[in-house]
Amino acid sequence: MVQGKTPVEANDGKTTRQRRNQPLVIVNSGAGKGKSTAAFGLALRGWNQGWSIGVFQFVKSAKWRIGEQSALETLAEVHRDTGKGGPIEWHKMGSGWSWSRKEGTEEDHAQAAVEGWAEIKRRLAEETHQLYILDEFSYVLKWGWIDVAEVVETLQNRPGYQHVVITGRDPHPDLLAIADLATEMTKIAHPFDRGQKGQKGIEW
Amino acid sequence: MVQGKTPVEANDGKTTRQRRNQPLVIVNSGAGKGKSTAAFGLALRGWNQGWSIGVFQFVKSAKWRIGEQSALETLAEVHRDTGKGGPIEWHKMGSGWSWSRKEGTEEDHAQAAVEGWAEIKRRLAEETHQLYILDEFSYVLKWGWIDVAEVVETLQNRPGYQHVVITGRDPHPDLLAIADLATEMTKIAHPFDRGQKGQKGIEW
Numbered sequence: 001m002v003q004g005k006t007p008v009e010a011n012d013g014k015t016t017r018q019r020r021n022q023p024l025v026i027v028n029s030g031a032g033k034g035k036s037t038a039a040f041g042l043a044l045r046g047w048n049q050g051w052s053i054g055v056f057q058f059v060k061s062a063k064w065r066i067g068e069q070s071a072l073e074t075l076a077e078v079h080r081d082t083g084k085g086g087p088i089e090w091h092k093m094g095s096g097w098s099w100s101r102k103e104g105t106e107e108d109h110a111q112a113a114v115e116g117w118a119e120i121k122r123r124l125a126e127e128t129h130q131l132y133i134l135d136e137f138s139y140v141l142k143w144g145w146i147d148v149a150e151v152v153e154t155l156q157n158r159p160g161y162q163h164v165v166i167t168g169r170d171p172h173p174d175l176l177a178i179a180d181l182a183t184e185m186t187k188i189a190h191p192f193d194r195g196q197k198g199q200k201g202i203e204w
Numbered sequence: 205m206v207q208g209k210t211p212v213e214a215n216d217g218k219t220t221r222q223r224r225n226q227p228l229v230i231v232n233s234g235a236g237k238g239k240s241t242a243a244f245g246l247a248l249r250g251w252n253q254g255w256s257i258g259v260f261q262f263v264k265s266a267k268w269r270i271g272e273q274s275a276l277e278t279l280a281e282v283h284r285d286t287g288k289g290g291p292i293e294w295h296k297m298g299s300g301w302s303w304s305r306k307e308g309t310e311e312d313h314a315q316a317a318v319e320g321w322a323e324i325k326r327r328l329a330e331e332t333h334q335l336y337i338l339d340e341f342s343y344v345l346k347w348g349w350i351d352v353a354e355v356v357e358t359l360q361n362r363p364g365y366q367h368v369v370i371t372g373r374d375p376h377p378d379l380l381a382i383a384d385l386a387t388e389m390t391k392i393a394h395p396f397d398r399g400q401k402g403q404k405g406i407e408w
Contacts, residue, residue, distance in 0.1 A: 022395065022400055022403065024406060027392075028238060030390070032388065033385060033387050034232060034242035034245075034387050034389065036245075037242040037245035037246055037249075038238035038241040038245055038389075039245070041238075041240075041241035041242055041244040041248075041272065042241055042406070044244060044245075044248075044271055044275035044276065045241075045270065045275075045404075045406065046271070047271070047275050048271030048272075048274040049404055051405060066249065067249030067252030068249060068252075070252045071249075071251050071252050071279060071289065072248065074289065075278060075279065078278055078282065085274075085275065085278065130405070163405070163406065176392065179392070179393050181393060181394055181395055181406075182391075182392035182394075183236035183237050183238050183389050184236065184389075184390040184392055185238065185242075185387050185388075185389055185390075186234070186388040186389075186390050187386075187387060188231075188233075188380065188383070188386035188387060189380075189383050189384065189386040191226065191228060191384045191385055196384070199226065200249075200253055201246075201249050201252075201334070201367070202228060202246070202249065202385075204249065
């Protein structure tokens with residue numbers, strides 16, 4: 001990506017600076033790999049800018065601790081110890097959200113998703129983070145656990161400078177319609193297709 | 205991605221363990237965002253596994269220091285100081301490779317690319333890293349600076365357990381043909397299309 005190049009000229013009366021610093025809704029979808037990985041890669045950029053970052057993993061199993069979590073939590077420790085970079089919080093739905101006392105089970109994922117979204121709404125209103133990663137959030141919309149109209153309204157009216165990245169297959173069209181940046185990861189070839197199993201470092 | 209699920213059964217006489225730990229050639233292509241970002245996200249997983257990681261940025265300008273470099277170099281420092289995670293080296297072609305005494309200029313990029321590839325070949329032969337990220341390497345093949353047949357032969361015959369990720373648009377068909385995992389990042393919507401400029405934390 002070439003820095004700062006725009007294929008069309010904006011005609012919106014804004015200054016370059018105003019156009020440059022726009023909070024984005026970003027959607028990474030598709031059947032290919034890289035939806036979450038690219039989101040976590042973006043967290044590296046945000047960390048380096050000193051942003052506060054909140055990661056919210058929907059759907060993933062409680063026991064599932066992916067390498068990105070360890071690595072990003074290490075960067076969060078560096079921030080706490082030295083002030084370098086920014087703070088990163090990592091929250092998982094699977095085992096019950098960290099702010100909730102309840103232990104989650106497989107059965108009450110729908111309610112956990114609703115609670116997770118309520119917390120994200122609160123944080124957006126309070127402008128807690130500059131970057132939110134709602135990992136696999138497309139599915140909770142697809143399954144009707146959370147009302148897409150409410151999500152769209154909340155994202156469109158969020159105050160201040162807050163980027164929101166949503167990952168997962170089959171994003172709702174109403175969500176895609178308000179995305180500033182939407183990328184579909186398309187599979188060309190995948191080792192699973194020829195019987196290769198998932199392996200550490202690549203899948204988690 | 206569901207862990208360990210394979211849609212087809214392999215019939216290659218290998219054990220599950222052998223099939224699980226296969227070194228991969230990974231190609232992230234397409235006009236959308238996330239090619240490099242997903243590669244650097246994968247580096248987080250590799251770091252967490254304690255892998256040695258080598259990043260080789262082809263093409264990018266010398267002055268261009270992206271957030272991922274700072275963040276991954278911070279993780280490399282943590283590894284040096286505490287033993288946590290793995291080592292990460294970051295090399296850029298733009299200003300002359302770090303192992304070369306020469307200052308590069310815009311004019312001798314082709315030669316710098318050849319030198320970079322020669323170094324990567326040496327490291328593959330010596331099994332220096334478990335994960336190589338050849339960022340924007342597709343372009344040096346496209347421009348004919350490096351012979352694709354030699355790259356394909358080297359990758360196919362590399363010894364041991366070494367993953368290689370190549371990013372960039374328009375990957376050569378011969379490269380795609382040997383990719384174990386190939387994903388195309390397709391643009392659905394992009395802020396540049398409506399005059400939005402690149403911004404810190406998102407584009408770099």
